[in-house]
Amino acid sequence: MKLDRRSFLVTSAGTAAVAASGLMGAPWIRRAQAAEFSYKVGTDLPASHPLNVRIQQATDAIKKETDGRMEIRVFANNQLGGDPDMFAQLRAGALEFFTLSGANALSSLVPKTAITGTGFAFKNYDQVFGALDGELGAHLRGLITKAGLVVQDKVWDNGFRQITTSSKAIATPADLQGLKIRVPPGRLWISLFRALNSAPTSISFNEVYSSLQTKVVEGQENALAVVDTAKLYEVQKYCSMTSHMWDGFWFLGNRTAWEKLPASVRDITSKHLNAYAMLQRQDVAQLNASLQKTLESKGLQFNAPDVASFRDVLQKSGFYAEQKKFFGDEEWALLEKVTGKLA
Template identity: 45%
Template structure:
């Protein structure tokens, strides 16, 4: 009788793999047990789409490839999970482009304020082409394998103190942001007081007025239920954020080729499902949030972009990213800044 073995990842050690190819794994000799950490709540379409993908991977491999998802920051903050991923303590993570900027600065460039006019130029820029290649190369330097981005939407402001009708309404506002230099810079340039708070702790921070508000996409606002402790939703659409599915490079490279193909195929399908579900959820979310008691307003966005330009926001980030990369971005966005 063959002996069934469980092959797991070890902290800092990557994955201890059998030399057997995946077709032998499918025959019942080995089990690959891997972990995927995520900051996203249970109700977020990124979570539900990944659950479907992991179930399909488990089923198609007869249980020999078993990836466990830990959502809702169960494994720690995004920065903590990025550290765990780099050490090999976990095999995969879902992490926002905005927070990933603290590790690989170029990863945050899709979040430049008021850059993309919609999803057509956005996905053209991020799924392939020169900008996508430069971001993936930047992540590869940290031995991270990047799959496609799931959508976390164009971001709006929700507050407990006042609606954001003009730039002056942001003056001194204590607003929760993820650990993103771009978002921190954006709100400082507009006169607000941004503060970094772990997503899982944001509800309590808003409830106790540690922060006056937060900024995020409508599906994320719904999933975190922060509308229960806020009053005003302002459709500022100031930035877009997505979530990279990342693998620990050495773990990924050591997996049997058939296992890599199976995982990659279902991750790709999960991204397609998530993007479609997110757009549908986002389209309906404003009405649902309004029905929950939020006062919704749509400010004129031109003054916000002009204020950022006057404050030197675009010039600063063009200098920090470099003219070549900025040109790759403007290929899809048009000119940014004066």
């Protein structure tokens, strides 16, 4: 294509005018360019779960406020592997962010984070977040930081966990006798269900549905939001509202990746992640209030066991005394400061 002198002068003049006006450096032009920092966050829950919905909203807000400099892509539903795999990626720097339960793979590095999952410890959400937003949470974040990870201030909610089965409803501790139940990889789950005389089997979440479908295990335990979004009601018949364990997710970061970010970008990232964590807590509470009816309409049969009887079994079996010894006097005192006497 030929460019005559007149066309060249017109084009040059137009370019100079744009440059002089400052539009070339305008935010809307900068945002059209590739992000300066392109990070990933992995989760093990379905994309429709409130955790992933709110994380996506947080990452959108972060990208907007940083003028496109910081982009975080969300990989839900174990797209990057199971929890142990993603945790290894996080520590190695192949994954920049990861949401992980303190009682799950995180406890392999920081064992005391599992204390928040102590069986039948918390009676309600006021106790849960009184502990996690208070002294116990601050103490655990300190331990996570010392282990070389970055952790955001606010814990994301996974809810109180309930037991589902294909064979029978769980009404009393005796109903757990010998029950083959799937639990996440984690010492605390194994200890809890062994103390209740069942047969726990550790299976990664991405294999739970198929394990229930093929009867490798008879039951599993999870929050209702997970039972719904993962469609576990298709392969389970009963749901017993034991609320035996509260579970939540720490929002973790690879330290090297985090320290590469300018301070202003780190501040914006933390601000939105923590703000949306608070909104996600409300989502889960509202969702749980309506989920029983939703799941009943899908064929799941509910019952309400006597929770006190399970706690009695754990006390008599020495479960709480064992956990106190494992976690230590300082951590146990911070827990009981909110829950009341357990051991």
